[in-house]
Amino acid sequence: MSDLFPKKGHDHDRCVHSALAQAEKVCDSENARFTDMRRKVFTLIWQSHKAVTAYELLDALTAEGQRVQPPTVYRALEFLTELGLVHRIESLNAYFGCDRPDCEHLGQYFICTDCGRVAEAVNEDMSNAVRKAARSVGFTIQATTVEIKGLCHDCATH
Amino acid sequence: MSDLFPKKGHDHDRCVHSALAQAEKVCDSENARFTDMRRKVFTLIWQSHKAVTAYELLDALTAEGQRVQPPTVYRALEFLTELGLVHRIESLNAYFGCDRPDCEHLGQYFICTDCGRVAEAVNEDMSNAVRKAARSVGFTIQATTVEIKGLCHDCATH
DNA sequence: CAGAAAATGATATATTATAACATTTCATCA
DNA sequence: TGATGAAATGTTATAATATATCATTTTCTG
Known part of the structure; x- marks a missing residue:
């Protein structure tokens, strides 16, 4: 991991x-x-x-x-x-x-609802999925918001 | 399309x-x-x-x-x-x-900044990319926010 | 129908964000 | 170098979004 x-x-x-x-x-x-x-x-x-x-x-x-x-x-x-x-x-x-x-990027954010920490990811799988989905419906992306809330590994295991 | x-x-x-x-x-x-x-x-x-x-x-x-x-x-x-x-x-x-x-789903929203219309997508590629990214960093998802702003096809072409 | 639980009403206020105009700072160049 | 215009910040007021708290009404259940 x-x-x-x-x-x-x-x-x-x-x-x-x-x-x-x-x-x-x-x-x-x-x-x-x-x-x-x-x-x-x-x-x-x-x-x-x-x-x-x-x-x-x-x-x-x-x-x-x-x-x-x-x-x-x-x-x-x-x-x-x-x-x-x-x-x-x-x-x-x-x-x-x-x-x-x-660098230009479509960032994604992981937000831990327990400890409150935030981490930015720049994950090409996610970015590409977003771009592909937009393309498939003829949508021209200007900005994306990808925010994932949940428990970080520390908080989930402790 | x-x-x-x-x-x-x-x-x-x-x-x-x-x-x-x-x-x-x-x-x-x-x-x-x-x-x-x-x-x-x-x-x-x-x-x-x-x-x-x-x-x-x-x-x-x-x-x-x-x-x-x-x-x-x-x-x-x-x-x-x-x-x-x-x-x-x-x-x-x-x-x-x-x-x-x-049905349970991780929805995604396309928001046209020109006409203001919103459309919900339930795109498995995007959902799976999010789930996979979370898994790979040991993050337990509680909720996701995926909002994509830009131009819908109508507004981009007219 | 009585009593409890759920929903809504009402009042006040907290939180987040911006408009508008005044003043200060700073780069430029005559 | 100091006049000047643009950019940044200061100041005041207010708009927009959201919630806490307690009172009242509605609905469910026994």
Whole structure:
């Protein structure tokens, strides 16, 4: 069984750090500004293994001493999702960092209803099945939402 | 190319009628009460080819002369979704009638961003790909959300 | 019919999201 | 280098979506 959810003991700080580096690269190549606010929001999202809501981000920023209003957070989220740096989990009204912002993909999300962790998968079987189904009914895909809720392996077995 | 979205001239009243009959059967077999309010909400949902929001239902009920509050609508929606008579489209915060309430399925939704119509598919390729992906990472599925946005054939070609 | 359970009514409020306009920041180039 | 225009953020208000709680009504069951 492959690892999807992070294993115990993985170095999360390092993941966040490398995600930041990658985000900077993406912004650079898009001539988009990775401002302080955007960086803060991005970092907060990446620091969590769970999907984070806009108002949780708002609270976290406030706790950091910023006095921030909803539009500020939503704008940062809009920016980050448009660049593909962050994905919105529709069934949670929450946001999650994207592992592979540099490549086009139809991502899929596994969401554990017990521990709350989220994992992104980029599974070609699923993507291809979606593309094929769309083709067979003459549907032109613009965006896909594939969210799978249930129990991660840890929660199912412990 | 198979038909997914309804063709021009199909008899929608008849669809609604048969959906009502089927809903009654399902409620019967579950010993659940298909009350007036639930029937009204179900009918309003089925009368639309688009997904309908809770507050649109509220307005429609009000227009019919009922004076209804949000909890009433949300309770009816909860009842209907729990029985599988209606599905919630997460990416739209809206509800759509289920064609096949009588069988277990992982449904997929095609949502046209131009005309707004929604179509449910029950595509085994997609379902199997989802199940297989979950199995391969040790994930136990409780619920799936597969929503595909784009252009339906009509809108893409006209 | 009495009593319990289920459904709905009513009120209030929580949560999620955006519109509109003011101000600040930043890249550009005259 | 500092004027200027575009982009980003600040600020205020409000819209849209959803639920908690308790009261009342309806329905089922014995």
